[in-house]
Amino acid sequence: MFLTRLSLTNFRIFSRLDLEIPRRVILLSGSNAQGKTSVLEAISFLATFSSFHASNDRQLLNYNLTPEPIQVGRIVADFVKGERAHTMEVRLVKEYNGNPNAPKFRKEVLLDGVKRRISDLFGQFNAVSFLPQMSKIVEDGPAERRLYLDQLLCQAEPGYARHLSNFNKALQQRNALLKMLGEQGGDARQLEIWDEVIARHAAELMQARINVLHELEYAARPIHSKLTDGAEVLRLVYQPSYEPLPAPKGQMLLLDSQLDRSGLKVEELENGYKVALRANYREDINRGLTSLGPHRDEFRFFINKIDLGDFGSRGQSRTVLLSLKFAEVEWMHARTGEWPVLLLDEIMAELDPKRRGDLIGVLDEVEQALLTATDPEMFTSDFTQRHEIWQVKDGMVFKQTQSEPSLE
Numbered sequence: 100m101f102l103t104r105l106s107l108t109n110f111r112i113f114s115r116l117d118l119e120i121p122r123r124v125i126l127l128s129g130s131n132a133q134g135k136t137s138v139l140e141a142i143s144f145l146a147t148f149s150s151f152h153a154s155n156d157r158q159l160l161n162y163n164l165t166p167e168p169i170q171v172g173r174i175v176a177d178f179v180k181g182e183r184a185h186t187m188e189v190r191l192v193k194e195y196n197g198n199p200n201a202p203k204f205r206k207e208v209l210l211d212g213v214k215r216r217i218s219d220l221f222g223q224f225n226a227v228s229f230l231p232q233m234s235k236i237v238e239d240g241p242a243e244r245r246l247y248l249d250q251l252l253c254q255a256e257p258g259y260a261r262h263l264s265n266f267n268k269a270l271q272q273r274n275a276l277l278k279m280l281g282e283q284g285g286d287a288r289q290l291e292i293w294d295e296v297i298a299r300h301a302a303e304l305m306q307a308r309i310n311v312l313h314e315l316e317y318a319a320r321p322i323h324s325k326l327t328d329g330a331e332v333l334r335l336v337y338q339p340s341y342e343p344l345p346a347p348k349g350q351m352l353l354l355d356s357q358l359d360r361s362g363l364k365v366e367e368l369e370n371g372y373k374v375a376l377r378a379n380y381r382e383d384i385n386r387g388l389t390s391l392g393p394h395r396d397e398f399r400f401f402i403n404k405i406d407l408g409d410f411g412s413r414g415q416s417r418t419v420l421l422s423l424k425f426a427e428v429e430w431m432h433a434r435t436g437e438w439p440v441l442l443l444d445e446i447m448a449e450l451d452p453k454r455r456g457d458l459i460g461v462l463d464e465v466e467q468a469l470l471t472a473t474d475p476e477m478f479t480s481d482f483t484q485r486h487e488i489w490q491v492k493d494g495m496v497f498k499q500t501q502s503e504p505s506l507e
């Protein structure tokens with residue numbers, strides 16, 4: 100798939116930006132703090148409906164707006180997917196409602212002019228982002244890796260976003276009841292109705308995670324082997340909080356035991372998880388939270404049977420991330436039948452010339468990619484001649500062939 104137009108209104112540094120986007124590789128070049136990353140952030144928002152940068156959607160609205168009862172930021176994009184043209188519009192709305200100190204904030208998304216629930220819109224537009232902060236996937240805690248998997252699955256697995264949202268809502272209710280039972284006492288069987296709901300959704304989440312990790316590993320292994328000249332075997336190891344398989348006999352190492360969960364049916368996961376929940380009632384009531392479940396899942400990267408998070412070097416982590424991202428692009432293409440739009444923020448600068456060449460090879464495969472760089476010198480003249488180079492300056496974008504900014 101590819102974008103044909105992007106228009107931003109009051110989004111970050113951009114008051115108004117209107118760009119026609121060609122179906123090719125585009126390099127956004129310019130000094131720091133000009134708006135390059137914000138363009139990628141806006142495009143990525145259309146795929147994940149959250150920012151890869153900001154912890155809060157409010158930060159996306161231009162902060163120089165004059166105070167008005169209602170302020171609206173907009174991302175509007177035309178894109179082509181499977182030979183059909185679509186328009187996606189994201190509205191970020193800040194409303195004061197008479198109280199200047201307590202504005203309300205909401206986001207709305209429209210597809211082809213019709214307002215829709217966000218959980219129904221995942222997967223309409225697909226992007227894969229390569230960002231400097233993606234090292235968090237390896238370096239940070241399990242929450243970061245769950246977020247990574249969830250965002251990927253929301254984009255490519257129909258129904259996943261809905262299961263995730265329903266699971267999280269029901270989990271909150273269950274935790275509230277656990278707290279109440281802990282403080283006031285009462286019949287623990289009241290938990291059963293929440294067990295039913297969370298288990299139904301948890302089983303779908305777990306099954307999707309089992310499958311995606313299998314498929315990503317399958318795609319990433321040959322890529323990683325190639326990037327390391329055959330020196331490293333990469334494995335992605337799911338460590339579910341609720342383990343649906345019976346414990347292996349004896350002292351087998353987790354990695355060596357063939358923990359193949361791919362044959363498990365959704366009903367088996369659901370029933371097994373319910374039994375595990377019930378067995379934990381006392382502990383959960385004492386702690387006031389649900390101790391087992393997909394909200395506590397983990398997955399680890401192993402290289403030559405060694406846990407990368409514990410023992411890997413920075414260089415190794417970087418290469419693993421590149422393998423993972425390349426695999427993600429392939430996986431998404433296989434899953435959806437469409438190439439995702441690639442977004443690469445200052446990534447080239449981090450790579451040695453060989454890796455840079457590998458990355459450029461991937462850019463040639465997809466339909467559209469947008470890259471940012473402060474220093475276009477790092478690209479070969481062959482690259483800059485073949486691709487579009489745009490200058491970003493102070494919230495405006497200048498196409499190199501034009502003398503005027505592409506503002507309307």
Ligand SMILES: Nc1ncnc2c1ncn2[C@@H]1O[C@H](COP(=O)(O)OP(=O)(O)O)[C@@H](O)[C@H]1O
Pocket residue numbers: 110111112113129130131132133134135136137138158159160161162163471491
């Ligand atoms: N909500 C906002 N409203 C207005 N300007 C913003 C907002 N958020 C960030 N900026 C400004 O945008 C610029 C950073 O944009 P960014 O896309 O990160 O630039 P680049 O990638 O070119 O370095 C900074 O000057 C920052 O002050």
Ligand SMILES: [Mg+2]
Pocket residue numbers: 132135136137444445471
């Ligand atoms: Mg930047």
